[in-house]
Amino acid sequence: QQQVKQSPQSLIVQKGGISIINCAYENTAFDYFPWYQQFPGKGPALLIAIRPDVSEKKEGRFTISFNKSAKQFSLHIMDSQPGDSATYFCAASKSSNTGKLIFGQGTTLQVKP
Amino acid sequence: EAGVTQFPSHSVIEKGQTVTLRCDPISGHDNLYWYRRVMGKEIKFLLHFVKESKQDESGMPNNRFLAERTGGTYSTLKVQPAELEDSGVYFCASSQERGRGGYTFGSGTRLTVV
Numbered sequence: 001q002q003q004v005k006q007s008p009q010s011l012i013v014q015k016g017g018i019s020i021i022n023c024a025y026e027n028t029a030f031d032y033f034p035w036y037q038q039f040p041g042k043g044p045a046l047l048i049a050i051r052p053d054v055s056e057k058k059e060g061r062f063t064i065s066f067n068k069s070a071k072q073f074s075l076h077i078m079d080s081q082p083g084d085s086a087t088y089f090c091a092a093s094k095s096s097n098t099g100k101l102i103f104g105q106g107t108t109l110q111v112k113p
Numbered sequence: 114e115a116g117v118t119q120f121p122s123h124s125v126i127e128k129g130q131t132v133t134l135r136c137d138p139i140s141g142h143d144n145l146y147w148y149r150r151v152m153g154k155e156i157k158f159l160l161h162f163v164k165e166s167k168q169d170e171s172g173m174p175n176n177r178f179l180a181e182r183t184g185g186t187y188s189t190l191k192v193q194p195a196e197l198e199d200s201g202v203y204f205c206a207s208s209q210e211r212g213r214g215g216y217t218f219g220s221g222t223r224l225t226v227v
Contacts, residue, residue, distance in 0.1 A: 004155070036218075043117070043204055043218030044156070089156060098169040099144065099208065101216070103156040 003027055004092050006104025013111050019077040021107045023090035026071065030092040034101070035064065035075050038087045047088070048075070080111045115139065117219035119205050125225045131193040134222045136205030138187070144208045145188050146216070147180060151201040159203075162188060174199075195226045 006023045013019045025033075031052055036044035050057045050064040050073065057064045063076040077084055087108050091101040118137040126132050138145045147159040159178070160170040164185035173180070177196070182188040192199050202223050206216040 006155075041220060043206075043220045045218065046216065091156075098161045099210075100146065100158040100161055100169060100172070101148075101156075102158070103148075105153075105155045 003102045004090060004104045006090050006107060008107060009105065010108045011110070013077075013080045013109065015080065015082060015111055015113050017080050017111075019075075019080045019084070019109055019111070021075045021088055021090070021109070022072065023074065023104050024070075024072045025092050025102075027092070027094075027102075028071070029094050029096075030102075031095050032093045033064070033066065033073050034091050034093075035062075036089040036091065036103075038089065038106075044089055077109075080109075082111045082113050085109055085111050117205055117207050117217050119203075119219035119222050121222055122220065123223045123225075125227060126195055128197055128226055129194045131191065132195055132224060134190045134192075134203050134205075134224070136188045136190070136207075136219060138205070138207030139217055142207035142209055142217075143185070144210070145182060146206045146208075147188070147190055148204040148206065148218075149201050150204070150221075151198075156204065159190075192224070195224075197226050200224055200226045 034049035035047045037047045038044045048059050048062050061078045066073045089106050090104040093101050145162040150156045158172040161168045162182045179191045202221040204221045206218045208215045
């Protein structure tokens with residue numbers, strides 16, 4: 001059973017546009033929600049993360065929006081650049097647990113120049 | 114600081130053979146995790162070590178998979194005998210603290226079983 005559902009599977013955005021990736025989770029015990037960015041041939045790298053006590057977190061062009069009641073969170077990439085082209089994964093975990101991450105299926109983003 | 118190192122980067126083996134993957138975590142990171150991504154699907158947790166002890170191996174698919182972390186440093190993941198469905202990218206990650214993110218992932222080992 002997929003505990004974290006991610007959409008869309010792929011996304012094409014023009015340079016300068018806004019990229020939006022959505023995730024939904026089921027387990028209300030999750031209390032840490034990171035986004036990872038992965039380039040071909042590399043491992044996932046932490047991009048930005050949020051905890052459920054805030055509704056939004058912004059770091060540069062990257063923003064996480066979090067809706068606890070809907071059990072959804074999303075990644076917004078403002079002013080998308082070709083260098084942002086990568087696979088993005090949302091994830092969730094419980095701090096009280098071993099720290100293992102439950103990942104979404106990934107979104108392949110292509111930013112066209 | 115050196116990152117998490119995994120090798121080999123690629124491995125192609127025949128069904129029924131044995132393969133051993135290795136992960137060298139960041140020095141001083143007690144927590145070491147193995148994950149796997151099968152083509153086009155989500156990255157799935159396999160197991161978690163704290164130093165040399167297995168804390169959680171709930172994600173290990175079956176008894177053909179054996180993970181070790183002797184001495185609490187590097188870790189190996191052995192698949193014996195390999196099956197076609199074991200193909201995928203195996204990632205290792207390490208962290209100082211558990212449950213608070215801060216993972217560093219290796220570049221992965223792409224395993225192809227033919």
